[in-house]
Amino acid sequence: MFNLKWVLLDSIKDCKNLRIFRQIHAQLVTSGLVYDDFVTSKVMEFFANFVEYGDYACDYLEQGNTRLGSFPFNSLINGYVGGEFPQTAVSVYRRMVRDGFVPDMFTFPVLLKACSNFSGSREGRQVHGVVVKLGLLADLYVQNSLIRCYGACGDLSCAGKVFDEMVVRDVVSWNSLISGFMKAGHFDEAISVFFRMDVEPSIATLVSVLAACARNGNLCTGKGIHGVIERRFKVNLVLGNAMLDMYVKNGCFYEAKKMFDELPTRDIVSWTIMITGLVQSDHPKESLELFSMMRTLGISPDAIILTSVLSACASLGTLDFGTWVHEYINQRGIKWDIHTGTAIVDMYAKCGCIEMALQIFYSMPQRNTFTWNALLCGLAMHGLVHEALDLFEVMTISGVEPNEITFLAILTACCHSGLVDEGRKYFENMSKLYNLLPKLEHYGCMIDLFCRAGLLEEAVELARTMPMKPDMLIWGVLLNACTTVGNVELSHRIQDYILELDHDDSGVFVLLSNISAINQRWSNVTRLRRLMKDRGVKKAPGSSVIEVDGKAHEFVVGDISHLQTEEIYKVLNLINSVYHESH
DNA sequence: ATAGGGTTAG
Numbered sequence: 001m002f003n004l005k006w007v008l009l010d011s012i013k014d015c016k017n018l019r020i021f022r023q024i025h026a027q028l029v030t031s032g033l034v035y036d037d038f039v040t041s042k043v044m045e046f047f048a049n050f051v052e053y054g055d056y057a058c059d060y061l062e063q064g065n066t067r068l069g070s071f072p073f074n075s076l077i078n079g080y081v082g083g084e085f086p087q088t089a090v091s092v093y094r095r096m097v098r099d100g101f102v103p104d105m106f107t108f109p110v111l112l113k114a115c116s117n118f119s120g121s122r123e124g125r126q127v128h129g130v131v132v133k134l135g136l137l138a139d140l141y142v143q144n145s146l147i148r149c150y151g152a153c154g155d156l157s158c159a160g161k162v163f164d165e166m167v168v169r170d171v172v173s174w175n176s177l178i179s180g181f182m183k184a185g186h187f188d189e190a191i192s193v194f195f196r197m198d199v200e201p202s203i204a205t206l207v208s209v210l211a212a213c214a215r216n217g218n219l220c221t222g223k224g225i226h227g228v229i230e231r232r233f234k235v236n237l238v239l240g241n242a243m244l245d246m247y248v249k250n251g252c253f254y255e256a257k258k259m260f261d262e263l264p265t266r267d268i269v270s271w272t273i274m275i276t277g278l279v280q281s282d283h284p285k286e287s288l289e290l291f292s293m294m295r296t297l298g299i300s301p302d303a304i305i306l307t308s309v310l311s312a313c314a315s316l317g318t319l320d321f322g323t324w325v326h327e328y329i330n331q332r333g334i335k336w337d338i339h340t341g342t343a344i345v346d347m348y349a350k351c352g353c354i355e356m357a358l359q360i361f362y363s364m365p366q367r368n369t370f371t372w373n374a375l376l377c378g379l380a381m382h383g384l385v386h387e388a389l390d391l392f393e394v395m396t397i398s399g400v401e402p403n404e405i406t407f408l409a410i411l412t413a414c415c416h417s418g419l420v421d422e423g424r425k426y427f428e429n430m431s432k433l434y435n436l437l438p439k440l441e442h443y444g445c446m447i448d449l450f451c452r453a454g455l456l457e458e459a460v461e462l463a464r465t466m467p468m469k470p471d472m473l474i475w476g477v478l479l480n481a482c483t484t485v486g487n488v489e490l491s492h493r494i495q496d497y498i499l500e501l502d503h504d505d506s507g508v509f510v511l512l513s514n515i516s517a518i519n520q521r522w523s524n525v526t527r528l529r530r531l532m533k534d535r536g537v538k539k540a541p542g543s544s545v546i547e548v549d550g551k552a553h554e555f556v557v558g559d560i561s562h563l564q565t566e567e568i569y570k571v572l573n574l575i576n577s578v579y580h581e582s583h
Numbered sequence: 584a585t586a587g588g589g590t591t592a593g
């Protein structure tokens with residue numbers, strides 16, 4: 001039978017713009033369906049797609065005023081929650097109250113979700129107050145939403161208070177509290193909440209707790225949970241990925257590879273976990289190989305996986321591949337955000353294309369500390385010292401908080417150009433102005449800076465008085481400086497001190513024997529070699545990477561493992577002979 | 584109402 005209500009509902013569903021809606025509106029008025037709660041809430045779902053029609057939507061609701069409940073308003077609020085401007089949901093709520101509608105127990109969960117999405121701590125608190133006044137605090141959904149909202153805003157003491165005062169808690173209450181701790185980076189607390197649970201955990205619980213184990217390196221708990229899952233749960237894609245990530249982030253590549261191969265279904269997230277894991281554990285070459293394999297299978301990369309791939313290109317210096325990724329993003333119109341933008345800036349900067357790095361940097365709508373760091377490190381690395389120092393000033397003026405990595409870039413820049421006074425100033429400002437404790441690397445920079453400026457005594461003094469033990473890099477800087485200025489006495493004192501520390505780091509031995517060789521203390525070189533053998537120290541070979549046709553090749557000194565070794569050496573010898581002829 | 588992947592240094 002012909003039913004106008006259902007016909008109109010259909011047209012609302014298909015409605016694309018306000019012009020078409022006006023025609024539907026007319027029919028809604030003549031048929032009296034403007035007073036129908038359900039139809040009106042569908043109208044609101046349409047309006048929620050267009051933030052700019054918010055007032056129109058509210059006007060529409062006011063027409064039906066006396067005959068409508070709060071259901072349509074809830075729909076409108078709900079429509080804005082997941083959008084770009086969740087604050088709009090709060091404005092609609094305000095108008096709802098102003099127009100005399102009474103919010104109900106369905107209003108608050110959506111409203112609180114909106115507050116969570118824009119971290120509206122203040123708004124969340126106000127909503128909490130209204131909930132208490134209206135006597136709705138006893139509702140489980142409202143309570144859980146409050147926990148989520150406080151958690152998302154980082155206000156964990158409030159989240160905990162709501163949680164503690166609940167008489168009946170369900171699994172969502174526990175999960176919401178756990179997510180709150182996760183968002184705040186309190187992984188240990190998240191795990192400890194999990195162990196206090198008195199209801200059966202859900203898949204969502206396990207996913208969160210595995211994420212906590214991934215992030216704080218708690219392999220033991222992670223394995224335990226893996227065991228529980230195998231015995232009692234059906235693994236879905238998300239949970240499988242969570243387990244995979246836990247193993248990868250804990251460095252268990254054997255387990256991870258096995259799990260990856262055995263996953264019944266893999267999606268882009270599974271690939272991202274593997275590729276990111278390889279980049280972050282210092283295997284960028286392998287990560288690019290895996291990426292190529294994924295492409296071979298016809299899977300289209302998204303912005304997130306490309307961010308990791310760019311990071312791999314940056315550490316390998318593979319400009320061709322990196323540029324390809326950048327062009328791929330542009331050509332496919334892949335939407336990229338601050339993470340991806342930062343990775344592009346970093347890639348160009350590390351590959352020496354400072355111009356491109358700057359161009360991308362300035363074209364970005366938003367920049368955070370990471371973005372600035374990528375650029376500043378690039379500038380410092382390429383000796384553009386004054387550019388780096390000037391940009392640092394711009395950074396602080398624009399209100400982006402520097403972190404310890406920012407200062408590492410700045411101090412490196414000072415070090416490269418021997419700016420002792422500036423270096424001292426920045427080093428001091430780190431703790432004074434920005435509350436950042438200098439770490440080993442910062443002390444290393446200062447020591448290097450002093451050495452280069454010929455302030456050897458001050459350098460040694462800093463190495464001796466700094467709050468942590470100098471590493472072999474710092475010793476190397478000091479010893480090199482001793483050699484350069486010919487301070488044999490100081491050099492001997494430092495070497496004796498190093499040997500007392502009982503290192504099993506091959507770098508220390510290589511360093512010491514090099515220094516001895518330079519000073520022609522051959523007996524010492526022999527003594528060190530023996531010491532090295534006694535302590536079972538093995539030297540890891542240094543390797544180089546070269547990009548050919550977008551593929552990264554790694555090699556060591558005298559390497560003959562490549563299939564085309566013969567040709568490679570022929571070309572090398574040719575280059576060498578040409579070089580010698582021209583000199 | 585609760586659930587997965589990404590950026591800076593070393």
